[in-house]
Amino acid sequence: MLKYSSKLIADAVTEFTKLPGIGEKTALRLVIHLLKQDKEKVKQFGDVVTKMRHDIQYCKTCHNISDHELCSVCSNKMREQSIICVVENFRDVIAIENTEIFRGTYHVLGGIISPIDGIGPEQLNVESLLMRVKEQGVKEVLMALSPTIEGDTTVFYLSKRLQPFGITVTTIARGVAFGGELEYTDELTLARSIATRVPYENALVKSSTS
Amino acid sequence: MPANENSVFLRKLTLTNFKNHTKRDFRLSKKFTAFVGQNGVGKTNLLDLIYFLSLTKSFFNLTDQQLIKWNEAFSRIEAAIEKKGELLELVVKIPLNKRKEISVNGAVYQKAAEYIGTIPLVIISPEDSDIIQGGSEERRKLFDNILAQVDTAYLEALMDYNKILEQRNSLLKMKADKPATDISMLEFYNSRLAESGSYIFNKRKDIFLRFEAVFQQFYAIISEEKEDVKWHYASQLLSKDWNMLFEQNLQKDLVLQRTSAGIHRDDFEFTIHGEKIKKFGSQGQQKSFTIALKLSLYRYLHEMKGVLPILLIDDLFDKLDTKRMQQLIRILQGDEFGQVFMSDTDILRLEKAFDGNREQIEIFTIDLESNDTV
Numbered sequence: 001m002l003k004y005s006s007k008l009i010a011d012a013v014t015e016f017t018k019l020p021g022i023g024e025k026t027a028l029r030l031v032i033h034l035l036k037q038d039k040e041k042v043k044q045f046g047d048v049v050t051k052m053r054h055d056i057q058y059c060k061t062c063h064n065i066s067d068h069e070l071c072s073v074c075s076n077k078m079r080e081q082s083i084i085c086v087v088e089n090f091r092d093v094i095a096i097e098n099t100e101i102f103r104g105t106y107h108v109l110g111g112i113i114s115p116i117d118g119i120g121p122e123q124l125n126v127e128s129l130l131m132r133v134k135e136q137g138v139k140e141v142l143m144a145l146s147p148t149i150e151g152d153t154t155v156f157y158l159s160k161r162l163q164p165f166g167i168t169v170t171t172i173a174r175g176v177a178f179g180g181e182l183e184y185t186d187e188l189t190l191a192r193s194i195a196t197r198v199p200y201e202n203a204l205v206k207s208s209t210s
Numbered sequence: 211m212p213a214n215e216n217s218v219f220l221r222k223l224t225l226t227n228f229k230n231h232t233k234r235d236f237r238l239s240k241k242f243t244a245f246v247g248q249n250g251v252g253k254t255n256l257l258d259l260i261y262f263l264s265l266t267k268s269f270f271n272l273t274d275q276q277l278i279k280w281n282e283a284f285s286r287i288e289a290a291i292e293k294k295g296e297l298l299e300l301v302v303k304i305p306l307n308k309r310k311e312i313s314v315n316g317a318v319y320q321k322a323a324e325y326i327g328t329i330p331l332v333i334i335s336p337e338d339s340d341i342i343q344g345g346s347e348e349r350r351k352l353f354d355n356i357l358a359q360v361d362t363a364y365l366e367a368l369m370d371y372n373k374i375l376e377q378r379n380s381l382l383k384m385k386a387d388k389p390a391t392d393i394s395m396l397e398f399y400n401s402r403l404a405e406s407g408s409y410i411f412n413k414r415k416d417i418f419l420r421f422e423a424v425f426q427q428f429y430a431i432i433s434e435e436k437e438d439v440k441w442h443y444a445s446q447l448l449s450k451d452w453n454m455l456f457e458q459n460l461q462k463d464l465v466l467q468r469t470s471a472g473i474h475r476d477d478f479e480f481t482i483h484g485e486k487i488k489k490f491g492s493q494g495q496q497k498s499f500t501i502a503l504k505l506s507l508y509r510y511l512h513e514m515k516g517v518l519p520i521l522l523i524d525d526l527f528d529k530l531d532t533k534r535m536q537q538l539i540r541i542l543q544g545d546e547f548g549q550v551f552m553s554d555t556d557i558l559r560l561e562k563a564f565d566g567n568r569e570q571i572e573i574f575t576i577d578l579e580s581n582d583t584v
Contacts, residue, residue, distance in 0.1 A: 115380035116380040121392050122392070153395050
C-alpha cells in the first residue's frame, strides 16, 4: 500500500482497486484525474453510478437487465413473440442484438447446468421459460448456448422439458468460423461441420428469422 | 547411426536454465547416447528434458514452472530432430509465471493435444515398479500415455470423458445433499460417457489383443527363462455394454455418490504362472516384466506411427544383473529399435555392457562444476 497524506484519497483509491483489472497505481491515477475535475462533474459521475446500480431491474419476462419492468426487447411490439432465443446471460443478449438479425425475444437463464459449480436447473430461470412457452403461443425455442459439455447438458435438459409442448427446438449452428481457413480448423469442429452440412440454398443467410 | 528413413532422431539439443543446468549443448550422431555422472548431477533431468519434448510435461509430475532453474526468469530448449528424412526445428519456451510455448519450424502449437505424438517416445525407469506395485491408475496412465501419442482423438476423448465424469459425480453428490435435485441430466452424461468411453475402450483392447505375443517374446529373451507371463485387460465393458452398466449401477452410484462403472475403472492385470506378479514375482522377474512391457509398447508405437520412437532408459543398471542387461542391449542394437538415451553412474560398467561395440555409443560425462558444453 502506498502512503497517502490524505485518508480521503486513500479511501477512494481503495474503492477503485476493488474494480476488476485495476491495481493501486491505476487507481491513484483515476483518483487524481477526478480531483482535477469540477466538483459538479464528479458528483454527476458518482450519481450516475449509484443510480445505475439502484434503478436497474431484471425484466420480469425474460430476466434480461432492464430499466423498466419489461426490457426494451420484450416491450417492443415489432419483436416476434413466437420465437424465444435462450441464452446464458445478458452479455449474450448484447452479442446477438449486435448482429441485428434476430427479431424474436430472449430468455436469460442466468447460467448453465454445471453440478461441479453447484448449478442445477433449480438455480436457473427454467420454470419461467416453460410458463412463457405454455402461455405465449411460442412456436420455436432457439438454444444459443456455448458448445461446451455444460452448454450441451443444458440444451439436453431444456429440450426434454420442452418436449410435451410439441414446439420446434433449434440450436445455433456450429462449425467453421467466418474468414477461417479449413486447414487451421480443429478436427472436431471440421468433422461436425461435415456431419451437419446444410444444403447450399439454406447457407445464404435470410435477412430475418420469420 | 545413419539416420534411418523410418526413425525419429534427435540431432541437436540446446538448453538454457532447465532444472539444475544453466546451459548445455549436445550434438548427437550415434544410436546410443549415455549421460554418465555421479548422483545429483542432473543426468535424469536431461532424460526428463527429452521426455518433455515428446509429451510436453515432466515425467516426474513437476509443473512446467518447476522446470525453470531456480532464480531464473525463463527456461528455453531448442532441438533439431530428423523425422522420416525431414528436419524439425523445435523450440520450447517456459517464461516464469507464464504459459509455455512450443513451436515446430516456427509454427506455435495452441493445444498440447495436437502436438503430442510428433516425437514418439517410450521411457524405461526405476519408477516402473509402480506399474506393478501401484494402484490401477498407474497402469491406466501408462497405456494412456502411449495411446495419446498414437492418436490425438484418444487424448481428446479421455479429457472429455474425465470432464463429463466429474460433472456426473457432482450431480450424484448434489442429489445426496438435496434429494429434490433433478437428475434427468444423467441420461445425457451417460450417453456422452459411452461415446468417449467406447473410443478409449476399443483402443485399449486393441493393444492388449494384438501385443501380448510380442510382450511374451521380449520377456523370454530378457529373462532367458521359460516363464509363463500374461497380461489381461480387465474392463467391465468386456462383458456388458454401457447402457446395461449404467442401469445396473444406478442405485449403487446414488449411494456411493460416484460413478462405479466405466473405463475409469479399467485395470490391466499381470500374471506369472497364473499368479499375480505383484505378489509372486521376484524383483528380477518384475524388472524383466516391466522392461518387456515397455518394449512391446515401443513396438506398438512403432507400428502405429510408422517411425522408430526414441527410447529413454533412466538408471540403466537398476535391478538388472549383467546377463539380463546384455540381453536388453542386444535387443536394442537390432534394427527394430532407434535412438536410445540412457543414464548411468559408472562409465566402466557401461563400456563393458557394450563390449565389442564401443563405437555405437556416445558418452557424455556430466558433472556439477563444469556446466558448459561437454
